[in-house]
Amino acid sequence: MSIVLQNLSAKVQSKECIVGIYGLGYVGLPLAVCFANAGIKVIGFDIDQKKITQINDKGSYISSVSSEQLSNAIKHGFEATSQFERTTEVDAQIICVPTPLDSHNQPDLSFVSNTVEAILPFFKEGQLMCLESTTWPGTTDEILATALQQAGFSPGIDCALCYSPEREDPGNANFSTATIPKVIGGYSQNCLEIGKVLYALAIESVVPVSSTKVAEMSKLLENIHRAVNIGLVNEMKIVADKMNINIHEVIDAAATKPFGYTPYRPGPGLGGHCIPIDPYYLTWKAKEFGINTRFIELAGEINHYMPSWVVNKISLALNSHQKSISGSRILILGLAYKKNVSDTRESPAIEILDQLIKLGAHVDYSDPFVPVFPEKRRYQFDLQSIALTESTIGSYDCLLLATEHDAFDIEMISHHATLIVDTRNVVPAGNNVIEA
Numbered sequence: 001m002s003i004v005l006q007n008l009s010a011k012v013q014s015k016e017c018i019v020g021i022y023g024l025g026y027v028g029l030p031l032a033v034c035f036a037n038a039g040i041k042v043i044g045f046d047i048d049q050k051k052i053t054q055i056n057d058k059g060s061y062i063s064s065v066s067s068e069q070l071s072n073a074i075k076h077g078f079e080a081t082s083q084f085e086r087t088t089e090v091d092a093q094i095i096c097v098p099t100p101l102d103s104h105n106q107p108d109l110s111f112v113s114n115t116v117e118a119i120l121p122f123f124k125e126g127q128l129m130c131l132e133s134t135t136w137p138g139t140t141d142e143i144l145a146t147a148l149q150q151a152g153f154s155p156g157i158d159c160a161l162c163y164s165p166e167r168e169d170p171g172n173a174n175f176s177t178a179t180i181p182k183v184i185g186g187y188s189q190n191c192l193e194i195g196k197v198l199y200a201l202a203i204e205s206v207v208p209v210s211s212t213k214v215a216e217m218s219k220l221l222e223n224i225h226r227a228v229n230i231g232l233v234n235e236m237k238i239v240a241d242k243m244n245i246n247i248h249e250v251i252d253a254a255a256t257k258p259f260g261y262t263p264y265r266p267g268p269g270l271g272g273h274c275i276p277i278d279p280y281y282l283t284w285k286a287k288e289f290g291i292n293t294r295f296i297e298l299a300g301e302i303n304h305y306m307p308s309w310v311v312n313k314i315s316l317a318l319n320s321h322q323k324s325i326s327g328s329r330i331l332i333l334g335l336a337y338k339k340n341v342s343d344t345r346e347s348p349a350i351e352i353l354d355q356l357i358k359l360g361a362h363v364d365y366s367d368p369f370v371p372v373f374p375e376k377r378r379y380q381f382d383l384q385s386i387a388l389t390e391s392t393i394g395s396y397d398c399l400l401l402a403t404e405h406d407a408f409d410i411e412m413i414s415h416h417a418t419l420i421v422d423t424r425n426v427v428p429a430g431n432n433v434i435e436a
Contacts (some may be wrong), residue, residue, distance in 0.1 A: 013282030163217030231299030269348025271337020326360030334403020
């Protein structure tokens with residue numbers, strides 16, 4: 001190990017290092033708080049000045065980070081800034097920015113590339129750069145390492161480079177950033193050793209792997225595993241529905257087998273930034289090697305179809321009440337993609353809302369975690385969350401339960417609703433309840 005990296009390693013081991021977190025969203029902010037509460041000085045970087053102001057005012061905008069946790073992190077020295085020149089102050093740069101798809105389902109690494117470009121003018125020898133954003137295998141070595149080399153640096157010699165995939169699960173009270181095992185791969189063995197020590201300062205378990213490509217692929221496998229199995233159970237739901245079989249009873253019965261089976265639950269489609277997006281990063285990269293990932297793409301097609309299937313179930317349900325979608329008043333319960341969080345990224349509820357409006361329905365939504373319809377690139381609706389009262393519920397022709405927030409009083413809702421289409425199997429069976 002070079003003298004430069006030895007000095008960096010010693011600084012990290014002594015906990016005298018400063019960590020920079022680039023991107024203060026659902027991944028970056030919890031990670032910043034995790035490091036800060038472990039006694040590490042943290043500077044958070046983001047281009048959104050609203051986030052910077054809110055953080056420095058000790059106000060959290062993410063449900064998984066309470067304002068109390070944020071305030072405690074600030075007491076330990078955490079601060080947020082949009083001034084990338086302060087990169088010179090940090091010893092480690094951890095990049096936690098989005099990696100979405102473009103309109104053709106191709107990987108969009110512009111957020112990563114733009115962040116690296118913003119860092120490089122202020123990058124210096126003896127720093128560690130680590131990418132956490134989900135991406136295709138080879139990104140760290142082929143894009144980040146190349147960018148560092150073109151700027152005159154030598155990863156593994158005068159600076160360190162690693163990849164460690166994020167594993168956040170918003171709304172999961174059983175795990176936190178600190179308790180979820182952290183996979184990490186390095187550009188070289190020396191890079192890996194420094195990265196392991198860095199994350200071990202704040203994370204209980206660090207899992208080293210032999211390369212950045214292995215770490216990148218491991219994240220894709222985790223999410224593709226879920227996407228494929230959810231696609232399978234969603235297809236089974238469609239088949240069971242045609243056969244007038246309750247798919248949830250089928251799943252419960254199958255789950256009694258003590259080996260060889262893992263239960264997955266169907267829903268209105270896939271949401272969040274990971275599972276609907278990540279599989280396409282591998283299918284895109286696989287084509288470079290002449291491989292067509294047909295199994296993965298088929299699961300994607302099924303999951304992408306589910307919002308349309310739900311809309312059709314709403315249409316059939318309204319028809320049974322001598323109504324059509326056009327002109328009907330429909331209330332969507334839950335806009336977030338999963339229960340008890342505010343995250344609406346890729347939420348199937350929003351796609352369903354869009355389809356219903358295009359078919360002529362008058363649509364509102366109720367979500368205690370999403371008071372105002374968020375800014376979206378594809379969707380623009382001037383809507384606010386509707387408070388649920390007995391009279392409000394009864395005024396709609398149909399309620400769609402898209403997200404089963406614990407805050408919803410299911411008994412009250414089912415008692416006063418004219419018609420409910422339930423995509424989550426939480427509403428008690430009744431004459432006014434249709435499973436979807």
